[in-house]
Amino acid sequence: MQTLTRRENLTGWAFTAPALALLGLFMIYPILWSLYMSFMTGKGMNFKFGGFANVERLTKDPIFLHALGNTLTFLAIQVPIMIILALVFAVALNNPRLRGRAVLRTAIFLPCVTSLVVYSVLFKSMFAEDGVVNDALLFLHIISDPIPWMNDPFWAKVLIILAITWRWTGYNMVFYLAALQNIDPSIYEAARIDGVPARARFFKITIPMLRHVILFTTVLSTIGTLQLFDEVNNITASQGQGGRPADATLTLSLYIYNLTFRFMPSFGYAATISWVIVILVGLLSWAQFRLAREK
Amino acid sequence: MNRLISVVAQAGMWLAAFISVFPFLWMVTGATNTANDITGGRFLPGTNLFVNIAKFFELVDAGRVFFNSFFVAITGTALTLVVSSLAGYGFEIFASKARDRVFAGLLLLLSVPFAAMMIPLFVMFSGAGLINTYIAMIAPGVASIFMIFYFRQNTKSFPHELRDAAKLDGLKEHQIFWFIYIPVMRSTYAAAMIILFMTNWNAYLWPLIVLQTNEMKTITLTVASLATAYTPDYGLIMIANVLATLPTVLVFFLLQRRFVEGMLGGVK
Numbered sequence: 001m002q003t004l005t006r007r008e009n010l011t012g013w014a015f016t017a018p019a020l021a022l023l024g025l026f027m028i029y030p031i032l033w034s035l036y037m038s039f040m041t042g043k044g045m046n047f048k049f050g051g052f053a054n055v056e057r058l059t060k061d062p063i064f065l066h067a068l069g070n071t072l073t074f075l076a077i078q079v080p081i082m083i084i085l086a087l088v089f090a091v092a093l094n095n096p097r098l099r100g101r102a103v104l105r106t107a108i109f110l111p112c113v114t115s116l117v118v119y120s121v122l123f124k125s126m127f128a129e130d131g132v133v134n135d136a137l138l139f140l141h142i143i144s145d146p147i148p149w150m151n152d153p154f155w156a157k158v159l160i161i162l163a164i165t166w167r168w169t170g171y172n173m174v175f176y177l178a179a180l181q182n183i184d185p186s187i188y189e190a191a192r193i194d195g196v197p198a199r200a201r202f203f204k205i206t207i208p209m210l211r212h213v214i215l216f217t218t219v220l221s222t223i224g225t226l227q228l229f230d231e232v233n234n235i236t237a238s239q240g241q242g243g244r245p246a247d248a249t250l251t252l253s254l255y256i257y258n259l260t261f262r263f264m265p266s267f268g269y270a271a272t273i274s275w276v277i278v279i280l281v282g283l284l285s286w287a288q289f290r291l292a293r294e295k
Numbered sequence: 296m297n298r299l300i301s302v303v304a305q306a307g308m309w310l311a312a313f314i315s316v317f318p319f320l321w322m323v324t325g326a327t328n329t330a331n332d333i334t335g336g337r338f339l340p341g342t343n344l345f346v347n348i349a350k351f352f353e354l355v356d357a358g359r360v361f362f363n364s365f366f367v368a369i370t371g372t373a374l375t376l377v378v379s380s381l382a383g384y385g386f387e388i389f390a391s392k393a394r395d396r397v398f399a400g401l402l403l404l405l406s407v408p409f410a411a412m413m414i415p416l417f418v419m420f421s422g423a424g425l426i427n428t429y430i431a432m433i434a435p436g437v438a439s440i441f442m443i444f445y446f447r448q449n450t451k452s453f454p455h456e457l458r459d460a461a462k463l464d465g466l467k468e469h470q471i472f473w474f475i476y477i478p479v480m481r482s483t484y485a486a487a488m489i490i491l492f493m494t495n496w497n498a499y500l501w502p503l504i505v506l507q508t509n510e511m512k513t514i515t516l517t518v519a520s521l522a523t524a525y526t527p528d529y530g531l532i533m534i535a536n537v538l539a540t541l542p543t544v545l546v547f548f549l550l551q552r553r554f555v556e557g558m559l560g561g562v563k
Contacts, residue, residue, distance in 0.1 A: 004389060004391055006548075008389055009389065011385075011389060011468045012385050012386075012389025012391060012394055013385075013394075015382065015384055015385025015386075015388075015389065015468075015472070016381070016382045016385040016386060018382070019378050019381065019382035019438040020382070020397070020437075022378065022437055022438035023404075023438045023440070026416065026434065026435040026438070027404060027407075027412060027435075027440075028404070029419075030411075030412040030415035030416050030419065031415075032413055033415040033418075034412065034414060034415050037415070039415070051557065077437060085311075089311060092304050092307075092308055097301060098305065098308065099305060100309075104311075107312035107316050108311055108315045109315075109317075110315055110316060111315055112318065113544050114318075114498070115497030115499070115515050115518075115539060115543070116499060117497070117515050117516075117518050117519045117522075117539075118322075118518055118536045118540055119524075121518060121522040121532060121536060122321060122322055122536065123347070125321075125325065125333050125532075125533075126321055130334065130335055130336060131335070132321065132337075132338050134404070135336040166314070166315070166318070170315065171518070174555055174558060215484065219406075223371055223406060223408065226408065227410055229499075230499050230500065231521075233519075234520075234523065237523050238302075239523075239525055240523045240524075240525075245481040248462075252410070253408075253410050256410050256413070256414075257413075257500075257504075259418070260414050261504060267414050267418070268415055271411075271414055273410075274410040274413070274414070275411065277408050277410050277411065278407055278408060278411050281406050281408060282406065285406060
């Protein structure tokens, strides 16, 4: 590190000051406040100190436990499916023998351009009971009866998983493509000459070389899925309320939103749930870092 | 065997591409169909386009809604670019132990989800009487940790000799930033600008909380409220969808390379 004069040091603070002031006001202060509020009970603006009363309430609140279960289900199923798909697409697109690579890459990336709200609305209309997706599946004889995508707790979860996968696979793929292009082709050439089969090349060269990017995208996807809101408040919503049917797609973020803005506000309890998300993000990121290091 | 695999791979990729693009086609043909045709699964173009357009403009104050969207997206993007690039430049060029510690702290904050800040932010803004204003919409996003990180990473490629030469010429530190750094780093700014514009244009949860009247709503929020109505009319909603998606799709196709660069951020 260079040595700075006193003047340069002050200049450094001056450049960073506007951002730090704003972050203090709109991020650090709210985070501390919500931590403080999670020890408060009461409705509306009448708080009183409740110690760990909110944490106790969590363990007895069936809706919270349900939302937690749903969120973790989405996470455990959707993130691996998407990461694997994105990896497969990236490897395929990186192969010069694949025809139409530019078109394919653009097409698979295109979903990232839409807003979460717009694509949610599109999915809602495509997955209507007598909608285009059921029509296609019936026509191809994959199913014999229309699937009740929006009215069955199981299929509603499947629908949300399909939707998120559609929206984010191309996004993750771009990271892998960029990383693949940085791998020296001569490594593959040498492996091929040594007679290493394609599958072994994938698992012994590609995956280890992409370890850091895979870790990075997994952590990003975990954070994103733990905060899932837009989709479940728009796709599996009816009459202005999300998370349907029978709360089968209710997520932690949606529950926080409902507790704060739909019902009589319970700021303290809602803040406690938001800290559950913070702790989950912390724990899972830590676990993923450990896992990536050991490999 | 190898041939078979490559045929399967080729077909699989085209299927994936078709699935990726289909909802866009669905949206465009949907705009020409009636609500019943859309939920009934009709994917051929219909004749209801002008009826849908008329209904959309009758129900939505389109001028106002688009003004809101553009105003919020452009102002938010410009402010974020300035504030975050100033900080990224400061952290990199004037690196010191103390500032590096602060920077590490910021990266840690990156993993705190918005849900943990949303309620206090709402209470703060309503306490200040700023609910339902542009300020409330824009202010919390102006200092973006992700963008500070992005600019710091990219500043590593900013040639120090340029700064030294400018100093010899008698330029002050802030002049170096405005007149040397920004022009030299314009492609970094372009990529960041695209991503920020898209993020602001597509924002949903925070605007949903702070914007309460129809005349303050952005096009993204308008789409959501049309679609969650008691009896949603998908014909006019498809018009809204097309209009909401058009700017970001255009930016994507015109500036594809920069777009992807911005998305990758500082990670390469």
